[in-house]
Amino acid sequence: MKLWLVLCLALIWVELHNGACQQLKRRKDAGESRVRPGGRRVKRPLKPKEGGAKGQSLLTQVLDKGRFLRLGPSTALPPGRSVELRCKGSSIGWSYPAYLDAYSDSRLSVKHSDKYSQLLLTAPSAADTGPYSCWVIVCDGTECEKDHDRSYVSYIYFTDKDNLFVPSAIHFEIVYLRPDRPAVVPCRVTDPQAKVSLHREVPPEELNANETLVTYDPTKGFVLQNPSPEHQGVFYCKAVARGTPQISNKFHLLYVEVPVSPPFVSLEAFPGSVRGGDDINVTCTVLGEPEVDVSFLWFYPGQDHHRPVRVHTSWRLVNRGKGHVTRQSQSVLTVEDMETIDFGEYMCKTKNPQGETIVATNISNISP
Missing domain, CATH: 2.60.40.10 (Immunoglobulins)
Structure with a gap:
């Protein structure tokens, strides 16, 4: 009986000893997986933070x-x-x-x-x-x-079913076509699922979007990648959503071939010959791109003496033939009842986003 009890205790001791060794081995293995050769501990990778990461919208x-x-x-x-x-x-x-x-x-x-x-x-x-x-x-x-x-x-x-196109205060908009840049016919829609097409009014035809020369972007409109004189005319867009068609405002496409540069200026005085007591108009003219504003600044002989003068500035579009359109900007300085202090050099300084140009002319007194 005593021998049987001793054998049972011995077997229990062996099982407990094997279990403790296995547990110690697992701990050791786990520890070794976090330690590089040389005793340096490997840091566990950090979890990415939620929100605010680059590329995520806030x-x-x-x-x-x-x-x-x-x-x-x-x-x-x-x-x-x-x-x-x-x-x-x-x-x-x-x-x-x-x-x-x-x-x-x-x-x-x-x-x-x-x-x-x-x-x-x-x-x-x-x-x-x-x-x-x-x-x-x-x-x-x-x-x-x-x-x-x-x-x-x-x-x-x-998304307004009654307004498939984004409303505009301009009912007949001019779109300038240039050979060196894409042009946009800005018929934007309020429903990104709407099907949109571009149509010429005369002769009536549809300008097909082919994903290369003509593309459509609902956030911009139709994009003409390489505009040419053949694209000129009056156009409109047509949109269809849920079976209901709508027509946009009209767009007048004009071809423009004016180089981008500082103002090209001419200066002219009328009449050409003046004397004391006469009136004179000095006109500063700039030809440039249709939608580019030009500013004018005048310098004249009586300026330091606070000589009263009148300045009138205006602009208009000029058709140069074959559909080419340019903008003519003018500033006219008028001096009435010329006096001695009014004779001398008149200078016109013009400026646009590309630079500035200064021109001058001398007005002398014609003795009686």
Whole structure:
């Protein structure tokens, strides 16, 4: 009996000893997996932090009951219902469709707090369709700039079944075609699913979008990659959604072949010969691109004496033949009842985004 008891105790001791060794071995193996040769411990990889990572949008829409929706590159919303957007950060900048700024629309407001910035648009309509974006502003002392790595944009469509095209205050818009750059016929839609086509009015025909020379982008309109004189004429766009067709405003496409450069200026005085007591008009003329504004600045002999003069500035489009259109800008300086201080050099300084040009002419007194 005693021998049997001794054998049982011996077997139990062996089993316990083997289990403890196995557990110690597992601990050792686990420890070795975290230690490199040489005794250096390997750090466990950190889990990526949730939210705020580069490439993730911090632009969100506030929904009912305090819920948030992170906006993607485009969003479709119903018109009429107020929209609240938020962007995380203590210093945030915003952009939105330009006409909301141009008309100082009271429906739009922006408020800032310590943790986020809020954009609120009440009673949105089809006209409010466009890009809405926010970005983090970073400052170094008094100098601040936009952080392009933390800039987020969403193109918001306000899908109005009665307005498939984004309304415009211009009912007959001019589109200039240039041989060196794409041209855009800006018939944007409020429904990204609408099927849109481009049509010439006379002769009536459809200009097919072929994904190479003519493409369609619902956020821009039809893009003509290589405009030519053959694309001139009056066009309109047609959109169909849910079986209902609609027609856009009309667009007059004009071909332009004017080089981009500082102003090309001419200066002329009329009459050519003057004497004391006469009136004179000095005309400064600039030919340039149709939509490029030109500024004028005059220097004249009686300026330091505060001589009263009249200056009239205007511009018009000029057809140069074969459909080529240019812009003629003019500034006319008028001096009445010429005096001794009025004779001398008249200088016209013109400026456009490409540079400036100065021309001058000398007006002398013709003795009686």
